[in-house]
Amino acid sequence: MNNSNNLDYFTLYIIFSIAFMLITLLVILIAKPSTGLGEVLVTINLLNALVWLAINLVNRLRERLVISNNLSVSHCQYAAEWVAGSERLDH
Numbered sequence: 001m002n003n004s005n006n007l008d009y010f011t012l013y014i015i016f017s018i019a020f021m022l023i024t025l026l027v028i029l030i031a032k033p034s035t036g037l038g039e040v041l042v043t044i045n046l047l048n049a050l051v052w053l054a055i056n057l058v059n060r061l062r063e064r065l066v067i068s069n070n071l072s073v074s075h076c077q078y079a080a081e082w083v084a085g086s087e088r089l090d091h
Contacts, residue, residue: 010060017053
């Protein structure tokens with residue numbers, strides 16, 4: 001999958017998650033569900049959205065760290081191979 005498509009999907013996910021959380025907060029603060037069970041269900045939905053948002057943010061950051069670490073390792077390997085190759089040519 002293309003990285004630009006991943007970013008687009010991730011951005012859409014963030015937008016929809018934030019919109020859902022705002023709607024849920026409005027329901028909690030303004031609509032005042034009539035039953036205690038309704039308040040519990042709305043609160044659980046809000047917590048669910050927050051947890052999934054946090055999970056996806058952590059996965060996205062971890063993915064970026066792995067990619068940056070792989071790039072730095074490959075640069076180090078390239079430099080080591082280049083030095084080893086130049087030493088072979090000197091002898």
